[in-house]
Amino acid sequence: xxxILALIIATSLFISCGEDxxxxxxSNANISFKLSHSFNDTAVTAENFTDLDLTNANxxxxxxxxxxxxxxxxxxxxxxxxxxxxxxxxxxxxxxxxSYNFNGDISIPSGNYTLKLIWGxxxxxxxxxxxxxxxxxxxxxxxxxxxxxxxxxxxGKYNINTTPTAFNYHNGTARISDGVFExxxxxxxxxxxxxxxxxxxIELKLDIAELFKNPNTWDLNVLDTPxxxxxxxQKMMQENIESVFNIGEISN
Amino acid sequence: MSCGDKESDANVYEPIPYNLEVPELFQQKxxxxxxxxxxxxxxEGVALGKKLFFDKLLSSDNSVSCATCHNPQESFSDNTxxxxxxxxxxxxxxxxxxxxLAWNFDEKFFWDGHKFSLEQQALxxxxxxxxxxxxxxxxxxxxxxxxxxxxxxxxxxxKTSTITKTxxxxxxxxxxxxxxxxxxxxxxxxxGQETLTPQELDGLDVFMNEERGDCxxxxxxxNNPLWTDNKFHNNGLDAxxxxxxxxxxTGDPNDNGKFKSPSLRNLEYTAPYMHDGRxxxxxxxxxxxxxxxxxxxxIDALIKKVNQGGVQLPTQDKANLKAFLLTLSDxxxxxxxxxxxx
Numbered sequence: 001x002x003x004i005l006a007l008i009i010a011t012s013l014f015i016s017c018g019e020d021x022x023x024x025x026x027s028n029a030n031i032s033f034k035l036s037h038s039f040n041d042t043a044v045t046a047e048n049f050t051d052l053d054l055t056n057a058n059x060x061x062x063x064x065x066x067x068x069x070x071x072x073x074x075x076x077x078x079x080x081x082x083x084x085x086x087x088x089x090x091x092x093x094x095x096x097x098x099s100y101n102f103n104g105d106i107s108i109p110s111g112n113y114t115l116k117l118i119w120g121x122x123x124x125x126x127x128x129x130x131x132x133x134x135x136x137x138x139x140x141x142x143x144x145x146x147x148x149x150x151x152x153x154x155x156g157k158y159n160i161n162t163t164p165t166a167f168n169y170h171n172g173t174a175r176i177s178d179g180v181f182e183x184x185x186x187x188x189x190x191x192x193x194x195x196x197x198x199x200x201x202i203e204l205k206l207d208i209a210e211l212f213k214n215p216n217t218w219d220l221n222v223l224d225t226p227x228x229x230x231x232x233x234q235k236m237m238q239e240n241i242e243s244v245f246n247i248g249e250i251s252n
Numbered sequence: 253m254s255c256g257d258k259e260s261d262a263n264v265y266e267p268i269p270y271n272l273e274v275p276e277l278f279q280q281k282x283x284x285x286x287x288x289x290x291x292x293x294x295x296e297g298v299a300l301g302k303k304l305f306f307d308k309l310l311s312s313d314n315s316v317s318c319a320t321c322h323n324p325q326e327s328f329s330d331n332t333x334x335x336x337x338x339x340x341x342x343x344x345x346x347x348x349x350x351x352x353l354a355w356n357f358d359e360k361f362f363w364d365g366h367k368f369s370l371e372q373q374a375l376x377x378x379x380x381x382x383x384x385x386x387x388x389x390x391x392x393x394x395x396x397x398x399x400x401x402x403x404x405x406x407x408x409x410x411k412t413s414t415i416t417k418t419x420x421x422x423x424x425x426x427x428x429x430x431x432x433x434x435x436x437x438x439x440x441x442x443x444g445q446e447t448l449t450p451q452e453l454d455g456l457d458v459f460m461n462e463e464r465g466d467c468x469x470x471x472x473x474x475n476n477p478l479w480t481d482n483k484f485h486n487n488g489l490d491a492x493x494x495x496x497x498x499x500x501x502t503g504d505p506n507d508n509g510k511f512k513s514p515s516l517r518n519l520e521y522t523a524p525y526m527h528d529g530r531x532x533x534x535x536x537x538x539x540x541x542x543x544x545x546x547x548x549x550x551i552d553a554l555i556k557k558v559n560q561g562g563v564q565l566p567t568q569d570k571a572n573l574k575a576f577l578l579t580l581s582d583x584x585x586x587x588x589x590x591x592x593x594x
Contacts, residue, residue, distance in 0.1 A: 050506045065553045129475035132283045136357065140475045142460040142468070153469075155553035166553035168462070168469075225556060226462035 030199045031076065031104035035092055036248060037067070040209045046097040053160065057213035060220050062158040062167070067094035067208065069152045070139070072121050074104075076113035076194065084108045089121065091134060113194045115202065119186035119241050120151030126173065126185070145228055146173030146181035152237070154211070158220040167224035169211065171241070174234035182231075184238050192247040203248030210244040211237070264411050267294035270426070275434025277442055277477050278355070285354035285429065291371065291422045293429060296409040301427030303405070304420060306593040310378055310392060312385035313338050318377065318424070321347040324591045327518035328431060333529035338385035344495065346529030349522045351433040351585060352515065356482045363511045363527040365484060366501040370425035375417060389417040396420065433517050433585035434477065441579070442474055448579060455576025458569050462556075465541065465563055465573055469554045470513045479580060480515040485552040487511075488545035488562075489526060497527065499550075509550050520581040534577060538570050 037044040039054045049064050056062060072089035086104030093099050120126070126148035129135060134149055141148050154169035174182045194202060212218040216236040227233040270293035274285065287293060304310060305318045321335040322328040328350035335347045345363055353361075353370060360366075361373040377383040378392055386392050396402045396415045403413035410419050440446040448456070458465040460473060470487070472479035484498045486509040493499075499508030511527045525531040531540065545555055545562040556563050565573065585591075 129281060132281060135281045135475045136283050136355070136478075138469070138472055138476045138481045140468075140473050142462075142473070144457065144460065157553055163559075164549070166551075166555070166558065168553060170462075226466070228462045 028107040029110055029196045030107045031086055031196065032199070032201045033074070033087075033090075033102050033104070034201060034203045034248075035100045035102075035206065036203055037094060037206050037208060039064075040207065044094065044208060046095055046100075049094055054209070056158075056209065056220070057217050058219050060158040061160050062156050062220070063160050063164075064094070064154070064156045064208070066153060066155040068092065068137075068139070068150075069154075069206075070120055070134070070149060071117050072125055073116075073118045075116045076104075076108060076196070077116055077189075078109075079112050083116070084113075089125070089131070091137060091139065093137075108196060110197045111195075113196055114189065114191060115194060115204070115247060116187070116189045117245075119188060120172065120184065121149060122185045122187075123183045126183075141172035142228070144178075145175045148173055151185065152241075154208075158224065165220075165224060167220050168227060169237070170228050171234065171237045172228065174231050174238075175229055176231055182235075184234055186238055186241045188242065188245055190245060190247050194247065194250055195252070197252045199252070201249075201251045203250070205246045205248040206244050207246065208244070211240050214240060214243045216240055265296075265408050267296040267409055267411075269293070270295050270298050270430070272354075272430065273432070275432065275439065277439050278432075278434050281475055281477055282355060283357070286357055286359070287354060287429060288369070288371075291425060293426050294409060296405070297423050297426040298430055299427075300405045300409045301423035301425065302591075304424050305427055309395060309399070310384055310386075311338050312387070312391075316384050319593065321383070322350050324588070324593075325521065325586050327351060327433070327521040327586055328591075329522045331523065333524055335383075337380065337383040341382035341385070343380075343382045345527050346524065348514070349518060350428060351431045351517065352478055353431065354429040355478050358482055360482070360484075360512070364497045364501045365512055370428050371418075371421045374421035374424045374428075378417075392420070393417060431585075431591060433582040435584045436517060436580050436582040438474075438576075438579040439477060439582070442477065449575070451572050451575045452579050453576075454569075455572035455574065458565065458573040459576055464569060465565060466554070466556055467516075467541070467573075470552070471516050478515060479517050480513045482512065484510040484512055485554070486548065486550045487513075487541075488547070488551050488555045488558065489530070489540070491546040491548050493548070495528065506550060509548055510552075516577055517580045518582055518585065519577055521586050534574055535570070538565070538573055541565075542570060 042052060054062050070089060070091050073085060074087040075083045075085050077083050086106060087102065090102055128147035139149050141150050150170060150172045152171040157164040157166055159165050172184060174184045176182055216239055223233050272293060308314045308317045310317060316338050321330040323330060330347035333346060335343045337343060359369050367373040367376060379386050379389060393415050402415060406415050406419055407413040409423060437446055441448050459467045470481055470485055493509045496508045498510040499505060519534060523532060525537050531537045542562045542565040545558050547558050551558060
């Protein structure tokens with residue numbers, strides 16, 4: 001309830017700012033986001049990601065073949081707790097450099113903010129088949145596992161120097177038993193202050209290595225595939241995802 | 253001079269926009285089809301494209317049309333292992349079925365994606381020695397220009413009677429974008445208009461279940477009724493490659509042995525299967541994924557249980573999977589009089 005109220009206030013604030021935008025451009029800022037990816041200190045990009053030999057916390061050497069993920073409700077929260085929802089959802093494919101950049105849908109007043117987002121979709125948004133762009137990207141999560149959408153599809157091979165073996169680190173709704181499901185999204189709030197003036201670009205960094213280490217050290221030899229129907233694996237992923245994001249460079 | 257211009261302006265026929273009928277299910281589930289701004293569909297353009305598609309005049313010896321290798325009754329593919337072009341020359345790959353091409357949003361065409369856009373694609377077969385065999389496009393342009401009907405038809409479709417390869421391929425691409433298949437038993441099931449048998453439903457589970465067949469990561473799902481991701485994968489056909497596929501096009505060894513996932517619609521009409529037509533039946537295909545997987549460095553991580561040769565489906569699961577796959581057949585598409593030679 002409080003959130004809804006905050007949103008209403010936020011919206012009206014935005015509208016009033018919007019009205020005098022022409023006279024006073026500096027009061028409203030457009031926000032652009034830039035996603036960047038790493039594996040610990042190694043930059044992972046569209047150009048290099050299939051060529052990297054990476055070592056996870058458990059010591060397995062692995063290759064990335066595919067890395068696609070969904071975040072939603074990307075909000076900036078101002079110092080009095082007002083939330084500005086800048087994007088409903090964002091689907092990113094590591095292989096598509098064009099998908100790394102996106103703009104907020106609204107402009108916001110200058111000031112200090114923090115960033116909040118949801119990993120995947122919350123229960124309200126995770127509606128089976130409801131998003132045409134995500135359906136077109138074959139991003140759906142099977143109905144017998146609760147339906148809706150994947151949050152992450154991370155495919156690759158590990159033990160690449162000995163016996164290369166596939167892993168499919170796929171994350172979405174967790175199935176407890178037939179027909180009984182548990183939400184599996186993560187609300188992520190990053191404490192770093194973000195100062196917004198004119199037009200501001202925010203780098204959001206995702207460290208893939210965190211998926212394998214914090215708090216659960218992931219042993220691919222035990223948990224490689226299939227993981228989608230594996231309740232405890234899904235919950236371990238949820239825990240590990242909490243620490244994958246960081247704020248990077250902010251430029252005004 | 254200016255007077256003449258005016259006169260021809262007054263005579264210019266305005267082609268009528270073509271209303272593409274998008275199936276209800278596609279409207280619900282998918283983003284709108286991709287129609288390039290510089291080649292909007294018109295009734296005259298589509299009709300011209302259709303005529304060209306079926307016309308053997310486009311080949312060097314008047315023996316082969318696009319439809320020779322893309323037969324409407326075979327879902328616009330061809331039942332030979334490798335297609336035969338002019339002079340009996342045999343190609344290196346199996347023909348591809350043609351439908352729902354406007355929903356290939358990456359616009360990468362051919363098994364290895366080497367042509368971007370349908371217009372660009374259509375440039376190729378006309379001058380391939382083992383397809384339509386012309387030594388140049390100019391010859392084809394002249395042949396059409398000197399034809400009793402074509403100049404008029406181009407004028408109606410494109411407001412000019414000067415026939416160029418660009419316009420020829422634009423017309424063909426317009427026709428190809430009208431080839432929509434969206435009325436299978438499964439489509440009607442998705443719309444709540446038909447039920448599936450328990451066997452077909454279990455086959456769907458084999459298809460969707462990561463612990464059984466797990467086909468859906470590459471071949472679509474009930475919310476993606478294209479039944480393909482239009483992406484490139486190595487699905488474990490060979491341990492070493494004679495055809496590098498995507499790798500030959502990109503030059504990246506990581507892409508060796510990768511081919512575009514075909515749609516699983518209309519499999520009933522499109523045998524044999526795979527880029528080289530190696531499998532004569534659907535049973536052969538299912539056995540491949542179940543026991544016949546060959547390992548190689550670029551095999552897709554989504555191909556399961558490679559060390560066991562595949563997903564190891566019990567006989568009943570295989571039969572159910574096949575029954576499900578056959579619910580994706582769209583007889584109305586292959587028998588649509590609109591798509592047949594006039």
